[in-house]
Amino acid sequence: MDLNLYFSRLKPDKVHSLVGAIELLDQWILKILEDGLRILEQDDSRLQEISTRLSDLGAGALSKRIRLFKEFIATENWQERILHELATMSKLTHLIQSKSSLSLYDAEDILAYIGFSHKKADVMALNIQQQDQWKLIGQLNEKEEQLRLRRSWFYGNSTQSIALVLEYQVNVFSPYQVYKFNRDYHDKVYFYPGAVKQRIVQLSTDKSSPPANWNITVKSLEESIEDFQKALLANPFLQNFVQIITGCRIIKIKDQFYLQDQNGLLLAIANNIEQLNKIYPYTLSKDCIFFLERGQNLQNKILSLLLGELHIFV
Numbered sequence: 205m206d207l208n209l210y211f212s213r214l215k216p217d218k219v220h221s222l223v224g225a226i227e228l229l230d231q232w233i234l235k236i237l238e239d240g241l242r243i244l245e246q247d248d249s250r251l252q253e254i255s256t257r258l259s260d261l262g263a264g265a266l267s268k269r270i271r272l273f274k275e276f277i278a279t280e281n282w283q284e285r286i287l288h289e290l291a292t293m294s295k296l297t298h299l300i301q302s303k304s305s306l307s308l309y310d311a312e313d314i315l316a317y318i319g320f321s322h323k324k325a326d327v328m329a330l331n332i333q334q335q336d337q338w339k340l341i342g343q344l345n346e347k348e349e350q351l352r353l354r355r356s357w358f359y360g361n362s363t364q365s366i367a368l369v370l371e372y373q374v375n376v377f378s379p380y381q382v383y384k385f386n387r388d389y390h391d392k393v394y395f396y397p398g399a400v401k402q403r404i405v406q407l408s409t410d411k412s413s414p415p416a417n418w419n420i421t422v423k424s425l426e427e428s429i430e431d432f433q434k435a436l437l438a439n440p441f442l443q444n445f446v447q448i449i450t451g452c453r454i455i456k457i458k459d460q461f462y463l464q465d466q467n468g469l470l471l472a473i474a475n476n477i478e479q480l481n482k483i484y485p486y487t488l489s490k491d492c493i494f495f496l497e498r499g500q501n502l503q504n505k506i507l508s509l510l511l512g513e514l515h516i517f518v
Contacts, residue, residue, distance in 0.1 A: 205303040213315075214315070222261070226297050226301065233297070244273060252271075255271045265321070269293075296441065313442070332395040336362050337389070338360055339358060340387070341357050341446070342508045355369075355497075359495075361416060367407065384412075393405070402444075424449070424450070425449055426465065445498045447498060448495055452465050454487050473506060482516075482518065483506065486509050491511060492509055493511070495508045
């Protein structure tokens with residue numbers, strides 16, 4: 205496959221830089237696995253050098269992901285998390301170098317993972333739009349290096365769609381958009397292209413109303429796991445994915461919390477103890493519905509609960 209045709213929105217010189225970044229990354233991964241992961245703990249120049257070179261080649265997102273390995277190393281299960289990231293990166297290098305399976309995947313998902321993302325104006329010009337009444341179902345705040353980011357997840361009550369607003373905050377003078385719980389936002393949103401459409405350019409707060417009754421379809425834990433696997437087959441580089449699950453309870457095994465269904469199927473969750481204590485009484489009801497963010501980085505988090513018309517945020 206001709207990479208210039210596959211990555212058609214990039215100019216040839218950008219495609220050349222992309223290929224150079226992939227070759228560099230592939231060599232680096234092989235060297236790290238040969239030397240052992242402990243070398244990253246002992247010599248952080250291994251991370252600094254590769255991230256700088258990838259950034260110079262335009263692969264900003266890959267560069268950042270590798271820089272974040274330094275933060276992973278400070279955590280308990282850092283080797284597992286880094287191996288997981290390296291496995292995804294190896295999938296990327298194999299796809300682009302072999303070219304044979306590229307046609308199975310959306311080029312935009314690959315470009316976004318590497319760091320050749322769309323400008324907002326270009327996304328809106330693609331006109332992948334959807335009108336709905338959007339309910340806020342959860343927000344997660346994180347920090348990546350010097351940047352703070354927030355993921356705001358919404359549920360489209362008519363179309364039963366999920367939409368993600370991703371915001372970055374450089375400093376306190378660039379505040380996040382204010383979205384209120386228990387409001388319906390009426391807006392036409394524009395989705396970024398990709399096999400699994402979730403991220404949107406923005407969601408206007410100009411027109412809102414008190415929340416209407418929920419129009420919702422739920423899945424069992426087993427069905428949700430199957431759906432997540434299908435999403436990953438469509439986009440192996442998918443980082444986050446929201447699901448709506450029922451028929452579960454929260455249990456603790458040793459130091460890890462899980463969602464468990466009636467058949468004993470388990471899914472690890474990463475909410476902290478304060479969050480779980482807040483919502484635990486509501487989860488005792490068999491009618492409790494979980495809004496859950498699945499993370500490919502082994503971090504699954506409950507965003508909120510729905511019990512009847514009571515919406516409880518974590």
